[in-house]
Amino acid sequence: MKENAPLNASRGNRFGIGFFRLLMHCGGFGVALRFSRIVAWFYARFDRRAFSAAADYLKLRFPEDAGSEKKLRRHFHLLLNELAKMLLVSYRMGIGKALPIGEEDRKYLPETGGVVVVLAHFDCWQAAMDLMNRSRGRVINIMARADQVKGMDKFLALKSRSGFNVISTEGFSGGLVEASAALERGEAVIIMGDRPVPGAAAAEVPFFGGKIAVPLSPWMLAARNGVPAVPVFAELHEDPLKIVIRYCPPVPLPEAPGRRLRAEELSPAAAQYAQLLEEAAGRRPYRVFRFGGDVSRKDIEKDPCHKTEKIDPMEKEK
Secondary structure, eight states: OOTTOOGGGSSOOHHHHHHHHHHHHHHHHHHHHHHHHHHHHHHHHHOHHHHHHHHHHHHHHOGGGTTOHHHHHHHHHHHHHHHHHHHHHHHHHHTTOOOOEEEEOGGGSOSSSOEEEEEOSBSSGGGGHHHHHTSTTOOEEEEEOOOSSTTSSTTTTOSOOTTEEEEESSSTTTTHHHHHHHHHTTOEEEEEOSOOOTTSOEEEEEETTEEEEEESHHHHHHHHHTOOEEEEEEEEETTTTEEEEEEOOOOOOOOOTTSOOOHHHHHHHHHHHHHHHHHHHHHOGGGBOOOOOOOOHHHHHSOTTOSBTTBOHHHHHO
16 A cells, blocks of 8 residues: 555445445435444544544644543544445435535626636535536536545545546646646636645645645636636535535635746635634534645645646646
């Protein structure tokens, strides 16, 4: 297993995923949810790598328990319970058992023209893909790594992937050239804003009295193309089950047509987004799925347009 491989590359297998699919079909959501709590207990008790990956967030969110591994494990267990529930809800939606979807402040998402939609690994985030399905014929792109485990992918909550394009972040330009071209065509680009990946530019920003690293790519991409960057959060409400998609005002960005951006110009946007994430975590502390996301100081200090001499990808295309 590579050191930087995502956690889901080694968690979940065909048998386990198939078992829960069978439970959903034969016993329903409630039965599958009860079994998922057993699995969550197992991982909370024995998966040290996953616990370590989540510990930094848990220590910031629950500072009073930061010095006690036992108490942090209890928080970790509750977080895994919620993660299992989100995956089951997403799978339930993906097999056609749709949930009611409400929206708050849809006015912030423009109906036409290029737009960067910034999601987070928060709550029922996979269900947020549905918001773009309802965007009146707009082509949708998502910038992401390839999924490591078949059956546990980013499109779990979609019955059909029709209308979605995947822009890989693992190529030469990290997907920036393709994403920029999509925005110029008036398409939407979805990108995760809460966890940086190794090698990508990031900023350290305030979060619950401490600091977390968040990627600069959403803000750089939007600023360089002169399009709005709209943070979006999807929340699962219960009794009855429904999804509420909340749109936030576009994050202010520097004017950047035709020039290179410095990391410090984008840090305020990253900090504002982290504040939105902190507010979400304040409401639902066990639905922030921030596993890892730490980057080196070298990564943090990189100019987002100059990862290597080869890459200012959008500059090269001009």
